[in-house]
Amino acid sequence: MKRKMDKRTFEELVVRYGSDPDRFPAAVRVAARHYCETAEGRKTLGKETRLDADLTALRDLTPARAKDDFLERLLALPDTYQQETAAAAISGPAPLWSRVSSMFDRLFNVDEWLTPYGIAGQAAMVVLVLTVGVLTGLQSPPADHQEIDLSANLVATSGFMLEEGDE
Amino acid sequence: MLAVSFLKEDILKVESDEQLMQRVQAGDALAYDQLVRRHADRFRLLAIRTLGNTALAEDMVQECFVKLWTRPQSFDAEKSKFTTWFYRVVVNRCLDEKRRKSPAQMPEGFDKADDRVTADKAIENNQATAHIHKAVNSLKENQKLAVTLCYFDGLSNAEAAEIMGLKVKALESLLVRARAKLRDTIAKGRSEV
Numbered sequence: 119m120k121r122k123m124d125k126r127t128f129e130e131l132v133v134r135y136g137s138d139p140d141r142f143p144a145a146v147r148v149a150a151r152h153y154c155e156t157a158e159g160r161k162t163l164g165k166e167t168r169l170d171a172d173l174t175a176l177r178d179l180t181p182a183r184a185k186d187d188f189l190e191r192l193l194a195l196p197d198t199y200q201q202e203t204a205a206a207a208i209s210g211p212a213p214l215w216s217r218v219s220s221m222f223d224r225l226f227n228v229d230e231w232l233t234p235y236g237i238a239g240q241a242a243m244v245v246l247v248l249t250v251g252v253l254t255g256l257q258s259p260p261a262d263h264q265e266i267d268l269s270a271n272l273v274a275t276s277g278f279m280l281e282e283g284d285e
Numbered sequence: 286m287l288a289v290s291f292l293k294e295d296i297l298k299v300e301s302d303e304q305l306m307q308r309v310q311a312g313d314a315l316a317y318d319q320l321v322r323r324h325a326d327r328f329r330l331l332a333i334r335t336l337g338n339t340a341l342a343e344d345m346v347q348e349c350f351v352k353l354w355t356r357p358q359s360f361d362a363e364k365s366k367f368t369t370w371f372y373r374v375v376v377n378r379c380l381d382e383k384r385r386k387s388p389a390q391m392p393e394g395f396d397k398a399d400d401r402v403t404a405d406k407a408i409e410n411n412q413a414t415a416h417i418h419k420a421v422n423s424l425k426e427n428q429k430l431a432v433t434l435c436y437f438d439g440l441s442n443a444e445a446a447e448i449m450g451l452k453v454k455a456l457e458s459l460l461v462r463a464r465a466k467l468r469d470t471i472a473k474g475r476s477e478v
Contacts, residue, residue, distance in 0.1 A: 133464065134442065169464060169468055172414075173432070173437070174436075175417065176414050176418055188329065189321070189322070189325055191343075193318055193322075195351055196354055201312055202355050
C-alpha cells in the first residue's frame with residue numbers, strides 16, 4: 119500500500135534520515151520521491167537541502183583542532199589533582215544505614231550461625247531473653263494464686279458446659 | 286603478511302572508552318592520557334558551540350576533565366556509554382555557566398568589553414555564515430542544543446536524545462521546529478542582504 123506523503127511527514131523524515139530521499143527507508147522512499155516531484159515537494163526539498171548545506175558550512179568554519187597548550191593543560195591534570203578513589207571514599211565511618219544493613223546481613227547468614235562468634239551470639243541472645251523475662255516478671259508480682267493458675271477458668275467453663283448438658 | 290598480522294593485532298589492542306575508564310577508576314594516568322587525546326577536541330568544540338567563547342569553553346572542558354580524573358567512579362559503564370555520559374557532563378557544565386553568566390543576572394549597565402578572541406566573533410566576521418550563525422543563536426536553548434548535537438557533532442538522534450534526557454520522538458519534534466525556525470530566519474537574513 120502506498121503511503122501518502124505531506125510536508126509535515128516529509129520534514130519529519132528529513133530530521134530522521136537527512137534531506138536525501140534516497141536514504142529514507144524503503145517503505146516511504148517511493149512516496150517521498152513522488153512528493154518531491156510535486157511543486158510543494160520540490161520547494162520543501164530545496165529548502166531542506168539548502169539548510170543542510172548552510173549548517174555544514176557553519177560547522178566547517180569552527181576550528182576543529184585545539185591548540186597544543188590546551189591539550190597540555192588537560193594532560194597535566196593528574197599531576198595536579200589527587201584522585202578520590204573508592205578506597206578513600208569508604209575509609210571514613212560508614213553511614214548508619216549501611217552498618218545496620220550489614221549487621222542484619224550477618225545475622226541472617228546461615229553460614230555464620232555455627233562459627234564460634236555465631237554460637238556465642240546465640241547464647242548471648244538466649245541469656246538476654248531470659249533476663250528480660252525474669253526482670254519483667256519480678257516487676258509485677260501476681261496478687262494471688264488464681265492469676266498464675268491457668269486452668270482455673272478452664273475448669274469453671276467446663277462446669278458451665280456440664281450444667282447446660284444437664285438441662 | 287607478517288605486517289598485516291601485526292596491524293591486525295594493533296587494531297585489536299585498541300581499548301574502548303569504557304575499558305579506559307575502568308583503568309582510570311583504578312588510578313591509571315596513562316588511560317586518562319589516552320581518553321584526553323581521543324576526545325579533547327570534540328568536547329572543546331561542543332563547549333565553544335554552546336558558549337561561543339573559546340577561552341571560557343576551554344576552562345569548562347578542563348573542569349569536566351578534572352571531574353573525570355578526580356571522581357571517575359561517577360561513571361557507570363552499565364548505565365551508559367562513556368561519550369554519552371561525558372557529553373552530558375560537558376553540556377550541563379556549559380549550560381550552568383551560561384545561566385550563571387546570563388545578561389539578566391548582570392548588574393544594570395554592565396557592558397565590560399571582552400578583549401579575548403571569541404569563536405562567535407570569528408564566525409560573525411565571515412560574511413557568508415554570519416546570518417546562519419545568527420539564526421542558530423536565535424533558537425531556544427534546547428533547540429540549539431539539539432541542532433548542535435545532531436548537525437555539528439554528528440550524533441545520532443538516539444544519542445542526542447539520551448544526552449538531553451528526552452525520548453527520540455521529542456527530540457525529533459524539537460529538530461523539526463528548529464529547522465523550520467532556521468529556514469525562516471536564514472531566508473529573512475538573505476532577503477535583507
